[in-house]
Amino acid sequence: MNKLILKLALISLVVFFSSCGGDSDPGYEFMPNMYRSPSLETYGENTINGMNAQLPVEGTIARGHLLTFNYDGTLEGYLAAGNTTVNPIQDNKKTRTEGKALYGMFCEHCHGETGTGDGTIKHAIYSAVPHYNDEKLLRRAGVPMNELKPGHMFHAITYGLNAMGPHASQVTEEERWLIVNYVQQELQNSGK
Amino acid sequence: MFLRLKNINLRPKIEYTFNMIRIHNFKSCILLIAVFFTFSFQSLAQPDGAQIFKANCTACHTIGGGRLIGPDLAGVTKKRKADWLKQWINSSSDFIASGDADAIAIYEEYNKVAMTSFYFSDEDMEALLGYLETPPVEEVKVAVATDATQDEGMKSSTKMMIVALVLLILVFLLTSIKNSLKESLGQETKTVSETVIAQTNAFLANNINKLFVGLFIMIVVLKFVFDTLMGIGVTTSYQPEQPITFSHKIHAGDNSIDCNYCHSSARSSKTSGIPSANVCMNCHTNITSGTATGTAEIQKIYDAIGYDPETRTYIEGYEQKPIEWIKVHNLPDLAYFNHSQHVTVGGLECQQCHGNMEEKTVGQVATMQELNNISFNKENGIEFEHATLTMGFCVDCHRQSEVKMDGNDYYTSMHEKMKEKYAGEKITVEKMGGLECGKCHY
Numbered sequence: 001m002n003k004l005i006l007k008l009a010l011i012s013l014v015v016f017f018s019s020c021g022g023d024s025d026p027g028y029e030f031m032p033n034m035y036r037s038p039s040l041e042t043y044g045e046n047t048i049n050g051m052n053a054q055l056p057v058e059g060t061i062a063r064g065h066l067l068t069f070n071y072d073g074t075l076e077g078y079l080a081a082g083n084t085t086v087n088p089i090q091d092n093k094k095t096r097t098e099g100k101a102l103y104g105m106f107c108e109h110c111h112g113e114t115g116t117g118d119g120t121i122k123h124a125i126y127s128a129v130p131h132y133n134d135e136k137l138l139r140r141a142g143v144p145m146n147e148l149k150p151g152h153m154f155h156a157i158t159y160g161l162n163a164m165g166p167h168a169s170q171v172t173e174e175e176r177w178l179i180v181n182y183v184q185q186e187l188q189n190s191g192k
Numbered sequence: 193m194f195l196r197l198k199n200i201n202l203r204p205k206i207e208y209t210f211n212m213i214r215i216h217n218f219k220s221c222i223l224l225i226a227v228f229f230t231f232s233f234q235s236l237a238q239p240d241g242a243q244i245f246k247a248n249c250t251a252c253h254t255i256g257g258g259r260l261i262g263p264d265l266a267g268v269t270k271k272r273k274a275d276w277l278k279q280w281i282n283s284s285s286d287f288i289a290s291g292d293a294d295a296i297a298i299y300e301e302y303n304k305v306a307m308t309s310f311y312f313s314d315e316d317m318e319a320l321l322g323y324l325e326t327p328p329v330e331e332v333k334v335a336v337a338t339d340a341t342q343d344e345g346m347k348s349s350t351k352m353m354i355v356a357l358v359l360l361i362l363v364f365l366l367t368s369i370k371n372s373l374k375e376s377l378g379q380e381t382k383t384v385s386e387t388v389i390a391q392t393n394a395f396l397a398n399n400i401n402k403l404f405v406g407l408f409i410m411i412v413v414l415k416f417v418f419d420t421l422m423g424i425g426v427t428t429s430y431q432p433e434q435p436i437t438f439s440h441k442i443h444a445g446d447n448s449i450d451c452n453y454c455h456s457s458a459r460s461s462k463t464s465g466i467p468s469a470n471v472c473m474n475c476h477t478n479i480t481s482g483t484a485t486g487t488a489e490i491q492k493i494y495d496a497i498g499y500d501p502e503t504r505t506y507i508e509g510y511e512q513k514p515i516e517w518i519k520v521h522n523l524p525d526l527a528y529f530n531h532s533q534h535v536t537v538g539g540l541e542c543q544q545c546h547g548n549m550e551e552k553t554v555g556q557v558a559t560m561q562e563l564n565n566i567s568f569n570k571e572n573g574i575e576f577e578h579a580t581l582t583m584g585f586c587v588d589c590h591r592q593s594e595v596k597m598d599g600n601d602y603y604t605s606m607h608e609k610m611k612e613k614y615a616g617e618k619i620t621v622e623k624m625g626g627l628e629c630g631k632c633h634y
Contacts, residue, residue, distance in 0.1 A: 011359055023431045023556070025523070028424045042520070043464045051514050053468070066555045105452040112601035120448035125260070125478045137248075138283070138309040162252050162261045165474025170456040 034157040070175060071151075071160035073166075075140065077153065082141050085151035089177045091185055099182025105165060107183075115187030125163055126143050146189050153180045239316045242325025249356045256328045259504055262302060269325040277324075278317055283309040350478060384541055425524070426579045431556035432518040436492045438554060439484060445550035446483075451542045457544070466517055469497045477504065520555040527632050532610060538621075540594050541568045544589075545580075557581060586632070590621040 001153050029035045044052045056062055069085070071077035104113075110129050111119040115130035130137070134145040140161070141152050157176045159167040171179065253262035258537055267278070272294075276453075279287045280295060284307040287295045312320065363384060370477030371381040382390070396402055401562025443449050452458060472493045480501040481487050487501075494501055498510025524527050534540045542549070544567050547558025560576045563569060569576075574592045597607045597619070616625075625631065 023429045024433060026427045026430045026432075028420070029524075030424045031524070034526055037525045039525070043466055043517075053514075080536055105450040106456075109447060109449045109453070121475075122447075123475075123479055124246070124250050125254075125530055126249055126475075136311070138311075140308070144283075160474075163478050165477060166470075167474065168454070169468065169470055 003037055007053065016135035044106040044117065065172065067173065069154060069158065072154060072158070077138065077159075078155045078161075081140075081155040083151070085149075086186070087150040087154075087177055087181055089174075089181045091181055096182055096185060099180075100186070102179050103182050104173065106171055113182065115190065127144040132183060133190060148188070150177075150180045150184060153183060194221060226591060228498070239319040241319035242328070244316055244320045245323055248308075251511070252307070255257065255324070258502060263298070266327070269321060274321055277321060280307075281310050281312065281317065281504055283311065285309065294302050333488075347482060360632055406524065424583065426580050427520075427522070427557045427581055429518060429557060432520060434517055435556045436489050438489070438548045439551050440555070442483060442571060451549070455542075458535045460532050460536070462530045462532070464531045469493055469515065471501070473497070486514075522556060526634065527583070529632070539568075544568050544574070560585075590626040593621055595619050595624060 012019075016086050022171065040046055042052060045070065046052055061067075068088075069081070071081040089099075096180045103111075108119060109121050110117075110119040110126055111132075112129070115132040117131050119126070119129065130139070130145050132145055137144055139145060139148070141148060154176055156164065157163075160168060167176075205413065228240070249265075252261070253265050254260055257262065257420075258264055258267040272280075276292075276294070278339075279292075284295065284299070284600075286301050286309075340618070367384045374381050396405065414604065443454070444451060454467040454471055455464040456467070456471070457463060474495055477489055477499075479489060482490055492498075492515070493500075496515045497512050498507040499505075500507055534545075535542070545558070545563070546560040547556075547566065549555070557580050560578070560580055564575055572593055574589055576585055576588045578588055597603075610624065614623055
């Protein structure tokens, strides 16, 4: 009887200690200065203006980011972009492949793989995504979806349209043109 | 007795019903067929207002859910006449051009956003207006915050605690039983601690027992020290609590949004990119309530940037505050790692290092076992033998992963030379210098 009690007491102790430790702790670090360095790290904090993630200084242009698309986010800007801009991307196999990859990353979950508007997002608000082949309904541009010009599409990606948000911060100008090229060549008026 | 009674009572009723059916068998058959056909033809011929609304209007309008791009359409058929609505829906731009004051007022109120011209057929229009008049009352779903990990959240640690507690209770229970028994016999009683001490002393009186206990304690201590030292700098399974319980499972799993959509700089930069709130707002301008946590977590985005989900507008002059995410994968400064080098140049899949994030909620350092089960790693013959995010982990992959040489015109001549030098061998990252110290430590 006494031995049984001793054994039980021992086992309960072992079990109790084995319950320590969890996943919310990163554990020990060798030289923590190397992990939490005094130099400014991406997304870190600083004592000058709070966070390290800052907008570019006003009036400066990051290398390779000169904006050539100078239309504002209004309806006039939208119509003007559709009337005047041409896609600077040369259409070939390589640019289409690149455009397709980008379309898969940034558009497909709403517009669907084939551009029919049947993406993987099933929320009610995103259930009326238009078909790129739609030739019936007159859209904001005054023409149906199948007659949209590259400028219209580029403007919509840049500033958003209806329930679609602006994607300018995620895709560069060149990438946007690649997407427009892919959509126009492969999805708009597909099957014709 | 009761059962019998019940049986007697029931029987005539059943027979009566059967008789009814038998009598009207022929007639009712015809009637049924007739009813069936009428209904089925009706459903074919009559357009479904709900369907039309869902397919054409939901991108900009709700019924009773507040304004989106356009106004909330709850009760719109009471506010406007049917003719007015028909003209507006058919071609709002023509209607505005015709000079209708109400139409112009709405156009101005909603930032001069022109509505698509629909030109519905008369039947479709009637069905749509009928639907707008009597929209189905939506059941208010009470969102229950269920978290997949919280179910398991009764983690092994908590379970172990409970087991330990039960065992301890058992110890005290047995002692008290023994004591009460002894008391009734008039014998001397002992407390738990007295018993434990006496037993331990008796056990340790034996020299061999002493030796074994000593050895056992030494091994336990050494193992503890060894494990602690080996665990330094290993963050496997680390999953800190984040300011917003963002669920990767709902976004990347259930809705299949590509990782690059939010982590958009992984293709082109050193860091994979923590999406700024404007990326969240691409969808959450409109989606104000989540499937798992209701409005609670999404509201935190609005609090950070100052957005009013009721009026769907940004609050002017709002002092925005950053969402302070906690970094999960943290490499020491002595090692350099670049996402674009791996994602764009190497063509790796995110899952090869981060595991199945599309099945988890908040970010976590994947375990080695999980990564070894990832299909991309299996296909490429990569098997990790060292804990995630340690140097051994990087080296494991650099030794095993084959360089993709197709479709990379920039290095054509270099690749040709390598193919010649390592004829017949698998050309790994190591073979092209991927294990040189200076590649990562400088």
